[in-house]
Amino acid sequence: xxxxxxxxxxxxxxxxxxxxxxxxxxxxxxxxxxxxxxxxxxxxxxxxxxxxxxxxxxxxxxxxxxxxxxxxxxxxxxxxxxxxxxxxxxxxxxxxxxxxxxxxxxxxxxxxxxxxxxxx
Amino acid sequence: xxxxxxxxxxxxxxxxxxxxxxxxxxxxxxxxxxxxxxxxxxxxxxxxxxxxxxxxxxxxxxxxxxxxxxxxxxxxxxxxxxxxxxxxxxxxxxxxxxxxxxxxxxxx
Numbered sequence: 001x002x003x004x005x006x007x008x009x010x011x012x013x014x015x016x017x018x019x020x021x022x023x024x025x026x027x028x029x030x031x032x033x034x035x036x037x038x039x040x041x042x043x044x045x046x047x048x049x050x051x052x053x054x055x056x057x058x059x060x061x062x063x064x065x066x067x068x069x070x071x072x073x074x075x076x077x078x079x080x081x082x083x084x085x086x087x088x089x090x091x092x093x094x095x096x097x098x099x100x101x102x103x104x105x106x107x108x109x110x111x112x113x114x115x116x117x118x119x120x
Numbered sequence: 121x122x123x124x125x126x127x128x129x130x131x132x133x134x135x136x137x138x139x140x141x142x143x144x145x146x147x148x149x150x151x152x153x154x155x156x157x158x159x160x161x162x163x164x165x166x167x168x169x170x171x172x173x174x175x176x177x178x179x180x181x182x183x184x185x186x187x188x189x190x191x192x193x194x195x196x197x198x199x200x201x202x203x204x205x206x207x208x209x210x211x212x213x214x215x216x217x218x219x220x221x222x223x224x225x226x227x228x
Contacts (some may be wrong), residue, residue, distance in 0.1 A: 044204075044222040047217045047219070048166075100174075105151065106165055107153075108168070109166075109176055112161075
């Protein structure tokens with residue numbers, strides 16, 4: 001049974017940093033691209049970033065490019081999102097997710113989310 | 121970036137059929153996926169590749185895609201179907217997923 005569990009959310013001041021983690025289980029983690037998404041309060045879903053199986057390729061949404069960094073540790077089944085230069089508008093629930101197959105298409109497994117609040 | 125347009129809300133009586141649309145330029149040329157998100161919960165994939173259902177999703181959920189509009193159809197709607205629904209495609213130009221703005225389904 002596939003499980004994705006995010007952690008590391010919390011309160012940060014503007015300009016601060018947080019590192020989110022996503023612990024994966026129930027599948028061969030190193031065989032799949034992994035992604036981060038977020039959802040601001042009362043808003044829709046927003047893709048943030050994805051990383052290839054061997055970390056050789058990453059892509060970022062314009063809203064976080066240059067501030068957020070995705071990474072993974074296949075030996076530990078862990079996905080990370082380093083968030084620097086946080087802004088008030090980054091306040092959201094952050095989800096990690098795995099594509100159904102390959103590196104694109106639909107996302108069949110999602111974590112329960114972790115809340116990030118950026119406020120002075 | 122590719123733009124997907126959904127109606128903000130759809131209402132339907134219990135037992136009836138709900139249709140939620142997702143508009144995009146020549147959307148029929150790409151695969152459309154649909155997610156259900158109940159309040160306080162993570163999204164759940166209910167239809168992928170236009171019309172396929174993941175294991176465990178009832179046959180009441182179906183999808184179609186033609187021209188500039190993809191449609192999620194939910195038959196025999198029940199109170200438990202009340203949720204936000206999002207369509208999603210892969211934008212091959214920017215090489216990342218794109219979501220519609222979401223549709224709130226209300227069961228009257």
